[in-house]
Amino acid sequence: MKYFQLFSEQPSVEFMNDFLKCYGLNGFDDTLEFSKGDLIEQNTVEKLENMLLEIVMYYLPCKAKIYLNDLNEKRAITVLSQFLKLFNYTLSRKERIVTKKKIIYYKIQKIENIKSFNLKSLSLRSYYHGHILAFGDLLHRIHPLAGQGFNMTIRDVKILLALIVKKHSLGLPLDSSINYEFEKKLRHKNLIFSDGIDLIHEFFNFERKINNSIVSKSIQLLGKNPNINKLFTKIADRGTLIY
Numbered sequence: 001m002k003y004f005q006l007f008s009e010q011p012s013v014e015f016m017n018d019f020l021k022c023y024g025l026n027g028f029d030d031t032l033e034f035s036k037g038d039l040i041e042q043n044t045v046e047k048l049e050n051m052l053l054e055i056v057m058y059y060l061p062c063k064a065k066i067y068l069n070d071l072n073e074k075r076a077i078t079v080l081s082q083f084l085k086l087f088n089y090t091l092s093r094k095e096r097i098v099t100k101k102k103i104i105y106y107k108i109q110k111i112e113n114i115k116s117f118n119l120k121s122l123s124l125r126s127y128y129h130g131h132i133l134a135f136g137d138l139l140h141r142i143h144p145l146a147g148q149g150f151n152m153t154i155r156d157v158k159i160l161l162a163l164i165v166k167k168h169s170l171g172l173p174l175d176s177s178i179n180y181e182f183e184k185k186l187r188h189k190n191l192i193f194s195d196g197i198d199l200i201h202e203f204f205n206f207e208r209k210i211n212n213s214i215v216s217k218s219i220q221l222l223g224k225n226p227n228i229n230k231l232f233t234k235i236a237d238r239g240t241l242i243y
């Protein structure tokens with residue numbers, strides 16, 4: 001089993017205690033802050049080199065070459081943070097200015113329960129209430145896979161501005177009728193767009209479930225056609241093609 005793509009096996013707690021001592025730390029729950037300068041003072045690199053045979057044993061050979069060759073304080077910090085992750089700990093970093101110099105301080109931190117939730121698209125049933133118009137993700141939230149959420153909002157702003165300019169040029173009052181017109185002009189287009197993104201998302205989910213890359217490969221292939229590429233860029237820029 002590969003641990004986080006770097007290790008071949010989980011190190012023992014005894015090893016970890018000796019390993020942490022190289023950094024002047026007494027176990028996982030030691031909250032001492034340290035900088036690269038502290039590691040130099042404590043001869044951390046030299047101490048790690050003395051343990052190198054043991055450390056190498058845990059890494060996948062190809063990764064050991066990358067991370068353990070020419071150890072220095074920077075690599076020592078990288079290696080520490082990699083080992084900590086195996087035990088649900090992380091290395092937090094904080095910048096401080098000490099005698100006009102920027103110094104980074106590191107500290108072990110427990111990774112608390114990782115919470116997750118499903119990303120879902122959402123669209124408000126009504127875009128406005130009286131004089132109040134909803135905007136941004138409150139109005140329509142889409143899956144981030146296409147990186148289009150804020151683009152939609154920018155398009156909304158453009159349409160709203162056009163409506164205001166039109167009313168103003170006709171000498172009409174700028175009242176809540178703008179909200180109604182805004183919703184009428186945009187709601188169905190935004191829905192088509194976000195449903196389209198959901199559909200793509202579902203395709204990728206399906207591909208993952210059947211463990212096949214047919215959708216990704218077809219999209220890559222389509223993307224190589226300049227005309228189709230142009231069409232996708234247009235949709236990404238304008239939302240739908242019927243603005």
Ligand SMILES: Cc1cc2nc3c(=O)[nH]c(=O)nc-3n(C[C@H](O)[C@H](O)[C@H](O)COP(=O)(O)OP(=O)(O)OC[C@H]3O[C@@H](n4cnc5c(N)ncnc54)[C@H](O)[C@@H]3O)c2cc1C
Pocket residue numbers: 135136137138144146147148149150151152153
């Ligand atoms: C992973 C990811 C990648 C994305 N990539 C892209 C991309 O590449 N291109 C793109 O166009 N869009 C992208 N988006 C979508 C984009 O980030 C959102 O559409 C955009 O940030 C929405 O802006 P907003 O102002 O409506 O909401 P937000 O950016 O969510 O701002 C709302 C703010 O209100 C604050 N807030 C909430 N409740 C309260 C309260 N009660 N009191 C005070 N403050 C409060 C929140 O803390 C937040 O700061 C991405 C989204 C995600 C999640």
